[in-house]
Amino acid sequence: MVRQTRQRAAVADALAGLDDFRSAQQIHDLLRGDGIEIGLATVYRTLAMLASEGVVDSIRTPDGEQVYRRCAVTGHHHHLVCRVCGRAVEIDGPGVETWAGRVAAEQGFSDVEHTLELTGVCAQCRGADSGLSPAPK
Amino acid sequence: MVRQTRQRAAVADALAGLDDFRSAQQIHDLLRGDGIEIGLATVYRTLAMLASEGVVDSIRTPDGEQVYRRCAVTGHHHHLVCRVCGRAVEIDGPGVETWAGRVAAEQGFSDVEHTLELTGVCAQCRGADSGLSPAPK
DNA sequence: CATGAACTTGACAATCATTCTCATCAATAA
DNA sequence: TTATTGATGAGAATGATTGTCAAGTTCATG
Numbered sequence: 001m002v003r004q005t006r007q008r009a010a011v012a013d014a015l016a017g018l019d020d021f022r023s024a025q026q027i028h029d030l031l032r033g034d035g036i037e038i039g040l041a042t043v044y045r046t047l048a049m050l051a052s053e054g055v056v057d058s059i060r061t062p063d064g065e066q067v068y069r070r071c072a073v074t075g076h077h078h079h080l081v082c083r084v085c086g087r088a089v090e091i092d093g094p095g096v097e098t099w100a101g102r103v104a105a106e107q108g109f110s111d112v113e114h115t116l117e118l119t120g121v122c123a124q125c126r127g128a129d130s131g132l133s134p135a136p137k
Numbered sequence: 138m139v140r141q142t143r144q145r146a147a148v149a150d151a152l153a154g155l156d157d158f159r160s161a162q163q164i165h166d167l168l169r170g171d172g173i174e175i176g177l178a179t180v181y182r183t184l185a186m187l188a189s190e191g192v193v194d195s196i197r198t199p200d201g202e203q204v205y206r207r208c209a210v211t212g213h214h215h216h217l218v219c220r221v222c223g224r225a226v227e228i229d230g231p232g233v234e235t236w237a238g239r240v241a242a243e244q245g246f247s248d249v250e251h252t253l254e255l256t257g258v259c260a261q262c263r264g265a266d267s268g269l270s271p272a273p274k
Numbered sequence: 275c276a277t278g279a280a281c282t283t284g285a286c287a288a289t290c291a292t293t294c295t296c297a298t299c300a301a302t303a304a
Numbered sequence: 305t306t307a308t309t310g311a312t313g314a315g316a317a318t319g320a321t322t323g324t325c326a327a328g329t330t331c332a333t334g
Contacts, residue, residue: 109257
């Protein structure tokens with residue numbers, strides 16, 4: 001049975017107040033900054049649980065860090081993430097899904113899954129940037 | 138100036154004799170197994186260099202490990218990787234590229250890049266398996 | 275062929291994200 | 305209330321990758 005705890009509620013709350021992807025460590029810092037006592041391991045565990053339930057999305061940044069975000073839409077979808085500020089937009093790939101299935105079938109593969117992520121520089125950052133740090137630590 | 142060394146040739150040779158993705162550590166073990174003396178750090182450095190030159194592909198496995206493979210085709214392309222045996226097929230996504238550019242533009246993003254990886258179970262592995270663990274550790 | 279500047283190497287330490295351990299705490303059913 | 309048992313957290317452990325830096329090599333040049 002899954003129990004309702006102060007810590008899990010805190011992680012869920014933190015995610016609810018965010019619009020872009022954050023790492024487990026960032027969320028941990030965020031909560032501690034708000035005076036909420038929670039262990040790093042608990043944040044990791046909670047995020048992993050939420051991700052496996054499909055309540056949050058998780059993708060991997062190019063340098064291998066896992067980042068999480070609450071899902072705004074349900075079902076399968078992809079992301080367009082700003083390399084500078086980390087802002088993310090949810091998008092869906094109409095043709096991609098079917099294309100993936102077809103190509104896989106042609107190669108004799110079954111149980112196909114796919115990951116697709118787009119990165120770019122958003123309008124705001126393009127105008128204002130000149131080598132500032134990617135995201136607030 | 139980039140110098141030609143015994144170690145770099147060894148890494149290139151190892152990659153030339155492989156058809157699927159391998160981690161830096163696996164390649165290191167492979168070379169040592171052949172009696173070739175080479176440091177792990179050197180393998181990492183060499184692979185990173187080859188990858189940035191576009192001579193080899195590198196993708197990240199679901200558990201965050203970086204794996205490399207020599208490119209059979211040049212230019213941008215994607216992969217269909219078997220979750221069980223690791224065999225990989227190179228594929229290209231005709232519509233994906235243009236779709237990515239269009240969607241990004243609609244959202245005001247520029248300098249778009251994308252990653253797309255397909256995973257599945259290949260015909261061989263589907264026949265032989267019956268619920269064994271995803272991949273050998 | 276001899277030289278030397280500068281690029282490379284490699285053993286090992288250092289990082290860093292993530293997971294594990296396990297004694298202690300707390301949510302729930304009864 | 306209370307026993308049961310999942311949840312927590314501090315710190316150790318893991319594992320891939322990168323940094324350090326003295327010693328070794330490469331190769332343009334004399």
